[in-house]
Amino acid sequence: DAGVIQSPRHEVTEMGQEVTLRCKPISGHDYLFWYRQTMMRGLELLIYFNNNVPIDDSGMPEDRFSAKMPNASFSTLKIQPSEPRDSAVYFCASTEGGFGSQYFGPGTRLTVL
Amino acid sequence: EDQVTQSPEALRLQEGESSSLNCSYTVSGLRGLFWYRQDPGKGPEFLFTLYSAGEEKEKERLKATLTKKESFLHITAPKPEDSATYLCAVQATGSARQLTFGSGTQLTVLP
Numbered sequence: 001d002a003g004v005i006q007s008p009r010h011e012v013t014e015m016g017q018e019v020t021l022r023c024k025p026i027s028g029h030d031y032l033f034w035y036r037q038t039m040m041r042g043l044e045l046l047i048y049f050n051n052n053v054p055i056d057d058s059g060m061p062e063d064r065f066s067a068k069m070p071n072a073s074f075s076t077l078k079i080q081p082s083e084p085r086d087s088a089v090y091f092c093a094s095t096e097g098g099f100g101s102q103y104f105g106p107g108t109r110l111t112v113l
Numbered sequence: 114e115d116q117v118t119q120s121p122e123a124l125r126l127q128e129g130e131s132s133s134l135n136c137s138y139t140v141s142g143l144r145g146l147f148w149y150r151q152d153p154g155k156g157p158e159f160l161f162t163l164y165s166a167g168e169e170k171e172k173e174r175l176k177a178t179l180t181k182k183e184s185f186l187h188i189t190a191p192k193p194e195d196s197a198t199y200l201c202a203v204q205a206t207g208s209a210r211q212l213t214f215g216s217g218t219q220l221t222v223l224p
Contacts, residue, residue: 004156031210043157043200043214056211091156098210101147104156 004105006092012111018080021108023092024073031098034067034077035091037107043091049075050098082112115140117215119201125221126191134186134218136201146184147212148177149200157200191222 005024013019025032033048047057052069060067064083069075079086089109093102116139126132138146145164149157161170163179170177174195176187186199198219202212 033211042216045211045213048211050210056209093156095210099144099204101159101162102212103159104149106154106156 004092004094004103006090006105006108008108009106010109010111012113013082014113015083016081017112018078019082019086019110019112021077021090021092021110023075023077023105025075025092025094026103027073029094029096029103030072031095031102032069032075033093033095033102034075035093035104037089037091038087046077079110082110084112086110087112115203115205115213117201117203117213119199119215119218121218122216123219123221125223126188128192128222128224129190131187131189131191133188134199134220136184136186136215137182138184138201138203140203140205140213142206144204144206146179147202147204148184148186149202151198151200151217160199188220191220193222193224196220196222 007022030051034046035043037043046059047067048055049069067077089107091104091107093104095102118137120135145162147162148160150160151157161177166181168179174189178185198217200217202214204212
């Protein structure tokens with residue numbers, strides 16, 4: 001299996017622009033998680049889905065952030081408009097059944113100028 | 114609220130010098146405790162899951178142990194390739210599936 005796939009790996013954008021991050025989970029996994037990692041706050045959960053349905057979005061920082069999962073093999077995290085404080089590494093992870101180890105993608109490093 | 118505290122923040126060892134990393138946790142009910150390894154520029158890589166106090170897991174030079182309040186990751190005779198950040202996370206009992214992560218221990222093993 002190819003593992004969790006994320007794109008792009010790096011994104012540099014200017015403040016105010018829309019940013020879309022993409023994730024393909026491991027085939028057969030029914031849970032998908034979006035995390036953000038910064039030096040100050042570590043690894044934080046933003047939102048997670050079960051069978052394409054958002055279950056808990058309490059970690060989404062504000063309305064500028066939105067996430068969708070239109071099918072079992074694709075999810076997006078969108079930031080509109082982006083701000084410099086959104087600069088971080090964003091990870092997607094997936095698992096089967098929700099309990100137990102989560103498998104992480106390589107991450108997207110976002111820089112907002 | 115679930116909390117995970119890892120210590121030390123950073124650790125430098127000479128090759129072959131054994132040591133332990135600590136993960137203290139506070140959770141209403143523990144479903145599982147997870148150890149991950151993260152290399153620079155990469156996503157966390159799963160190492161171990163521990164479910165109950167007294168449980169131990171081993172993989173090569175790493176051994177993870179669990180008590181009711183903390184977990185230790187013991188590194189025996191480390192090599193430079195063991196250099197990485199080690200993350201600890203907990204999953205609580207109940208219906209929630211999220212993991213709560215600690216801030217990690219950055220391990221450097223010098224040749």
